[in-house]
Amino acid sequence: MSTRATGGDPSSSHAKPRSSDIPHQAGADRPTAPAVPSAPPAAAEPAEPDADEPVDQEPQFAPPGRDTAVALTRITTRAMAARLPRLIIRAMRLAWRADPGALIALLVCQVLAGLLEAGGLLATTGTITALISAGDVTDRLREALPSIVLLASAVGVRAVLGIAVVGLSARVTPRLTRESEWLLLQAASRAELAAYNHPGYQDRWDAADRGLQSMRGLMPQSQDVLAACASLIAAASVLTILHPVLLPLLLLGALPRGVAAVRGARVEYLTTLRTQDERRLLNMLRWHISDQRWADQVRACTMAPYLLNRYSIAAERVQRVTQAGAWTTAKIGLVGAAMGGLAASLVWATLAYLLSTGAMSVAAAGTAVIALRTVGTALGALVISGSRLYSVGLYLDDWARFLDEAGGHGMKRGTRTPNSPVVVRAEKVTYNYPGKATAAVDGVDLEVRKGRILALVGENGSGKSTLSRLLCGLYLPHEGRVTWDGNDIADLDPHAAWAHLGYVPQEIARWPLSARLNINLGQPRADDADALDRAAAASGADDVIAGLPRGLATLLAREWWGGIDPSVGQWQRFGIARALYAEPGLICLDEPTSALDPRAEHRIFAGLRDIARGSAVVLVTHRLANVAVADEIVVMESGRVVQRGAFEELLADTDGLFAELWRLQQDRGTESRGRS
Incomplete structure (x- = not known):
């Protein structure tokens, strides 16, 4: 049975597209699809089908297990506040794994910057007090000089530290991204091959890949949050010293903007979730329109207008949802800004009242003004960077889940290291593909030994390829077991077992x-x-x-x-x-010569007996003449074994399926042509 294609080969001229690519990201080594007008002409509406006429299904991706409903409930302001520390810790752990020295330097720079900002603000009060006090101006300047020097030094050193933070972050980010990508690819390689038969697996991979792409913003956003926190703590400490009532009022003023930013991140994330299927469809359409493999058929079958029309329809859907999300985000931001402005007015009114009643000196008020601006800027940066980091964290969760579970299909096999197999046996083996009503392989018993050739034949969909993958340990049976020299394949270390396998699939x-x-x-x-x-x-x-x-x-x-x-x-x-x-001890050849000319094909099968002297050989083929070399031929139908025996025995059974298929392969209409 030929399973559906699940992946392409790495050659970029033949590789299938990554379904996580967004529509405008064309591969650097692949020609881009023909441009689609931004406002394509309206496609003619299809005629209404008759009541008894089935409607063609549209291409769509709707795997089970979507997390959209969960995402709707977890993107809240409280969730953001609770998650930010954990996200920063996760970023630090990843950065430590990528470049511990640079991470330590980053944290030191952030702490020093915060201390210098607090020192600079405190020096501001001394400077203002000295400058506005009575007495000779020279004496006042001399009195203010230490505070001025401290203030200027703090500003200069903080600027240098800021440059250092940017440079160190630029150093860590590529290393962190590379490490994260390696972990993701390692997790994918450890997933069971059967994972590709589950539609939800590709969906989880897409989500994890988006998380990987968002990883580039993890360190910069984390550093922005840390810098904003350091600045906020420094300025808030000074404000508390000046007058305790100012700090809670200022925090209250930042709340509306924080809520708006979180809701904006929620809308952005959910917009991505709602358009991911259409984006995947756009990518597949772009690939089919532009790839060399299909170029002749696109032209000869006049498929281009249809494919371009489907592309335009899908792109319009993505644009409609994206624009709606952008408009919603803008409205949320407008309301948040208005509420934040009202709260800020309350803060400034309180400051004016404290100054007018003498509860705060002029010098302290001047410092408070600078501190308020600093805190306001820090709060704004914290809200913006925090919401962005939280958005990154939503995608990062998908990445982390894939690492933990390999898309829900991580290998859970044994650790025993096998020798090269002498006897490979299937015992009452059954295998079911997701969504299929009948088993692809149903209760099969057979064995192949070193030095012998076992041929699997049958019509399309009979289960030949699936059974061969079970014998190779690429699939694990749902019922029964496959053994190598008596050891259940599920108990063996898979990579150690595959080291003894030579496998030729239908598509090389x-x-x-x-x-x-x-x-x-x-x-x-x-x-x-x-x-x-x-x-x-x-x-x-x-x-x-x-x-x-x-x-x-x-x-x-x-x-x-x-x-x-x-x-x-x-x-x-x-x-x-x-x-x-x-x-290898086991060689599996699945239609190994389907594209070879007769001379090359003869060369392969003429030498197959020599190859089999040191290996057990499983041969899957539709060309029945090629199985004459086999020691045993197993004929399959609907997942079950209906005949088995040597070539001559099966031909002699004229009522059997093998003889029927043999006659059909030999009959090319020559008799009817002779009669005419």
Whole structure:
């Protein structure tokens, strides 16, 4: 059974797009899609279908487990205030892992900046007092000189510290982002292969990838919050010394702006959630319009107008939701600014009252004015940076959850290290794909031994490919078990087990690397020239290599300077060579020669018996003539084994499915043509 495609190969000219890309982010190594007018002509409305005529489904992404409802309840002002300290701690931990020295320097700079600001504000009172007191101006200046020097020094040193903070943050951020991306990719590589069959997995990956992209703002926003807090503490301490009533009034004045900022972050985050499906659709459409793989069909089948129209409709939906969110955010900000202005008026009125009643001296009032402005600026920066950091934190949660759970599909297998398998056995194995009413593999028993070839045949959807992946340990059965030499595959360390596996899937990965690396990539003996030569000769890749301009050193990636792009059949030879290179104990070939010419195909199957002497071989194919080399042929239908035996035995059973499929493959209408 051919499972749906879940990922592309890394070569940028063939790689499937990352569904988290937003519509305007075209890949640097991929041609952009034809421009869509900002106001495309209205598409003709489709005719209403008849009542009995089914309506075509529209492409959409609606996996289960969406967190939108949860997000609506958790984005509150109280939640923001509670989460900010934890977010800053998380940022510090990540920064410590990336560059501990730079983090320590950053924190020292922030503390020193706060102390200098407090000292500067306190010096302001002494300066004003000396300047407005009675007496000779020279004496007053001399009296104010220490305060002036302290004030000027504080301003100068704080400016230097600010530059240092910016530089250190710029140093930490790329390292932190790189570390975070590595952790995310590591988590993805540890997910079960079956995860790609679950629609929710891709959704969680997209959310985690958005969290990774937002990571670039984690350190700058954290530093802005810390700087605002340091400035706020310094100025608030001075205000409390001058008159205790000023501080609570000022905090009250900042509350409306804080609430508005949090609600604005809520709207922005939810807008992203509501448009993520359409953005993914836009990315897929852009890829299909512009990618070389589909370029001939887009033109020959006149698909461009339809695809461009679908792109315009989806883009219009995204724009409509985004504009509505922006308008809502603007209204929230306007109300917050108005309420903040009224609260600020109350603060200044209180200050005027204290000054007029003599409760505060003129010098203290002057310092209070500067401190109020400082606190106001710090509160504004704290609200803005805090809301931005909180928004980053919402996406960062998605990243962290993926790391913890691998999208809910992390490998939970054993740790036993296996030897190269001699006997691979399936015992009452059943496997179900999500959303499917029937099992892809249903209660199958079979075994393959070292030195023997097992062929799996059947019609499309019969379960052949799924069963082969179960035997390889790429999937774990839902019922029954697969054993290697009596050991349940679920109890084995998966990476240690796969080191004994040579696997050739239906679609070969086209690594944008040299011909040599496309054969020995990831192999335990990466520098074994003899093994490479043997694998190339057995697969027919040696003929391809002989025609390359630089032999094994030739880059197999046409999109890079000096590289070439082999044909599909040539890529298939490299895939087979990669599977044979390490002489694994289990070799699985899933339609390994579908793109090969008859001569190359004959070469592979003529040498398959020699290959099988040191390995157990599982062969999946529709070409029944190729399975004559097999020791046992297993015929599958609807996930079950309906026949098994040697080639001649199955042909002799004229009523069996194998003989029927054989007759159909031999019949190309020659008899009817002769009668005519």
